[in-house]
Amino acid sequence: xxxxxxxxxxxxxxxxxxxxxxxxxxxxxxxxxxxxxxxxxxxxxxxxxxxxxxxxxxxxxxxxxxxxxxxxxxxxxxxxxxxxxxxxxxxxxxxxxxxxxxxxxxxxxxxxxxxxxxxxxxxxxxxxxxxxxxxxxxxxxxxxxxxxxxxxxxxxxxxxxxxxxxxxxxxxxxxxxxxxxxxxxxxxxxxxxxxxxxxxxxxxxxxxxxxxxxxxxxxxxxxxxxxxxxxxxxxxxxxxxxxxxxxxxxxxxxxxxxxxxxxxxxxxxxxxxxxxxxxxxxxxxxxxxxxxxxxxxxxxxxxxxxxxxxxxxxxxxxxxxxxxxxxxxxxxxxxxxxxxxxxxx
Amino acid sequence: xxxxxxxxxxxxxxxxxxxxxxxxxxxxxxxxxxxxxxxxxxxxxxxxxxxxxxxxxxxxxxxxxxxxxxxxxxxxxxxxxxxxxxxxxxxxxxxxxxxxxxxxxxxxxxxxxxxxxxxxxxxxxxxxxxxxxxxxxxxxxxxxxxxxxxxxxxxxxxxxxxxxxxxxxxxxxxxxxxxxxxxxxxxxxxxxxxxxxxxxxxxxxxxxxxxxxxxxxxxxxxxxxxxxxxxxxxxxxxxxxxxxxxxxxxxxxxxxxxxxxxxxxxxxxxxxx
Numbered sequence: 001x002x003x004x005x006x007x008x009x010x011x012x013x014x015x016x017x018x019x020x021x022x023x024x025x026x027x028x029x030x031x032x033x034x035x036x037x038x039x040x041x042x043x044x045x046x047x048x049x050x051x052x053x054x055x056x057x058x059x060x061x062x063x064x065x066x067x068x069x070x071x072x073x074x075x076x077x078x079x080x081x082x083x084x085x086x087x088x089x090x091x092x093x094x095x096x097x098x099x100x101x102x103x104x105x106x107x108x109x110x111x112x113x114x115x116x117x118x119x120x121x122x123x124x125x126x127x128x129x130x131x132x133x134x135x136x137x138x139x140x141x142x143x144x145x146x147x148x149x150x151x152x153x154x155x156x157x158x159x160x161x162x163x164x165x166x167x168x169x170x171x172x173x174x175x176x177x178x179x180x181x182x183x184x185x186x187x188x189x190x191x192x193x194x195x196x197x198x199x200x201x202x203x204x205x206x207x208x209x210x211x212x213x214x215x216x217x218x219x220x221x222x223x224x225x226x227x228x229x230x231x232x233x234x235x236x237x238x239x240x241x242x243x244x245x246x247x248x249x250x251x252x253x254x255x256x257x258x259x260x261x262x263x264x265x266x267x268x269x270x271x272x273x274x275x276x277x278x279x280x281x282x283x284x285x286x287x288x289x290x291x292x293x294x295x296x297x298x299x300x301x302x303x304x305x306x307x308x309x310x311x312x313x314x315x316x317x318x319x320x321x322x323x324x325x326x327x328x329x330x331x332x333x334x335x336x337x338x339x340x341x342x343x344x345x
Numbered sequence: 346x347x348x349x350x351x352x353x354x355x356x357x358x359x360x361x362x363x364x365x366x367x368x369x370x371x372x373x374x375x376x377x378x379x380x381x382x383x384x385x386x387x388x389x390x391x392x393x394x395x396x397x398x399x400x401x402x403x404x405x406x407x408x409x410x411x412x413x414x415x416x417x418x419x420x421x422x423x424x425x426x427x428x429x430x431x432x433x434x435x436x437x438x439x440x441x442x443x444x445x446x447x448x449x450x451x452x453x454x455x456x457x458x459x460x461x462x463x464x465x466x467x468x469x470x471x472x473x474x475x476x477x478x479x480x481x482x483x484x485x486x487x488x489x490x491x492x493x494x495x496x497x498x499x500x501x502x503x504x505x506x507x508x509x510x511x512x513x514x515x516x517x518x519x520x521x522x523x524x525x526x527x528x529x530x531x532x533x534x535x536x537x538x539x540x541x542x543x544x545x546x547x548x549x550x551x552x553x554x555x556x557x558x559x560x561x562x563x564x565x566x567x568x569x570x571x572x573x574x575x576x577x578x579x580x581x582x583x584x585x586x587x588x589x590x591x592x593x594x595x596x597x598x599x600x601x602x603x604x605x606x607x608x609x610x611x612x613x614x615x616x617x618x
Contacts, residue, residue, distance in 0.1 A: 064617035090443035093450040215543055215573040216551050222566055241555045245562035293617045
């Protein structure tokens with residue numbers, strides 16, 4: 001994507017103002033995707049392992065589906081996605097299957113389950129609802145989040161920002177990052193897979209020399225807004241949230257091009273048992289109502305064509321993410337070793 | 346020595362349980378009332394473990410390589426799924442739950458493959474150890490809850506059974522975690538205190554802050570700084586407990602303010618359908 005064009009677009013879209021953001025909320029329920037009205041009624045028993053996160057909004061979706069489906073006996077087990085993935089694997093090893101569906105907040109946890117052959121093929125009719133770059137055989141991405149560079153425009157001129165993530169290691173910017181944060185580790189994993197171990201090691205060392213660590217990525221974005229750092233690496237929604245509450249906050253977002261810095265990661269659902277109900281449940285998650293709700297309330301990127309993006313983001317096809325199988329982000333161990341070797345963790 | 350090592354393992358795994366946080370409902374249905382007040386049911390869980398170990402012992406006693414004990418193993422598996430101890434470990438000591446399944450799987454594989462008796466006995470011991478570790482974690486959690494004072498009586502600690510169904514419950518849990526971090530610091534366990542602060546931020550506060558920052562970003566900015574810098578730094582510098590407690594009290598006051606704000610936003614949330 002042309003980053004500078006995006007920056008102009010972001011301003012036009014209301015990233016800098018609450019009125020625009022509010023208008024965006026009504027735009028979220030666009031005409032894309034299938035309506036739940038067109039979907040079969042859910043019935044029978046269904047056990048979902050649900051990754052925690054997103055301030056309980058996924059749980060709200062579950063409750064709404066439960067309320068809408070009186071014939072469905074829905075059991076939900078919540079926990080951190082990685083912990084649930086490990087439990088699914090352990091249960092399977094013992095010859096037990098308790099979950100029919102796994103809705104994880106990150107694709108790497110889905111990968112942990114899929115690489116052990118525990119997922120069932122996603123029906124083509126479901127995958128085909130997704131944008132073409134998000135079609136997988138073993139799982140269905142539900143909603144996305146994109147990596148961004150959150151920068152302080154009072155400290156950094158727009159034109160100074162490289163659109164190559166690797167170039168930040170050789171820059172003089174004061175950088176904020178959150179190495180202990182899962183999304184950051186997925187980003188480094190993507191870099192390792194795309195650029196190789198040595199280049200990633202060099203990048204970590206280079207950035208570490210001028211980096212300040214924060215416990216979470218909202219902290220990174222806030223640090224950029226306060227001017228503690230020039231810029232930071234964070235998922236997109238932190239900046240959008242901050243601008244929603246503090247329209248004058250001095251922070252904007254930029255994207256790199258076709259590298260880990262613009263990775264689009266996704267929450268996702270995997271089918272663990274056969275039958276129509278689990279598959280139909282995924283259809284509900286991909287309905288325009290649920291996709292629109294996650295875009296409006298959680299600022300997540302809808303992955304079904306035609307559903308409006310969260311206010312402040314350009315259309316997904318204007319972002320230039322790298323071509324990467326998201327389930328490979330489960331290969332976290334070598335990443336952690338690399339981060340420890342370089343003293344980042 | 347072995348006992349000390351086992352206790353250490355239990356402590357480490359339980360620390361991980363505290364870090365990971367609770368689950369709320371169960372694949373096999375809602376956890377029973379006993380899980381909500383698990384500290385009053387330790388004796389029941391102990392009986393369950395004794396029963397499972399006795400059942401396991403009976404299988405091993407009658408085992409000879411090549412003998413089909415699949416029905417007995419199936420019965421053991423069924424028993425494990427049904428006992429109250431299962432739901433308690435699954436909910437209160439989550440990281441110890443998967444290792445029990447793994448140990449069951451190891452034992453099951455050994456007898457199915459007709460492994461020699463010493464191998465089967467080793468797998469038996471591994472499963473027994475996993476079951477005892479789960480019980481140890483439950484006991485530790487129960488003692489922590491009992492020692493936790495008034496606030497902990499009101500709200501179970503992270504990793505323990507709780508009905509964390511809304512922002513107010515999550516904020517109460519964060520407030521509770523901070524109390525426990527101070528207690529750990531007072532006991533000289535800096536690492537545990539830091540872990541509690543970091544994990545409650547990442548796994549609990551982080552899930553709430555999005556909506557909160559829209560309501561009062563300055564409040565979130567202050568809390569972020571407190572979680573990420575002020576409180577851990579005070580601890581790392583070896584500040585007096587009273588000073589640490591004062592910092593935590595300030596954070597808890599802000600969290601209570603956050604609770605009020607989040608309750609106000611409940612009505613702002615859109616409908617899914």
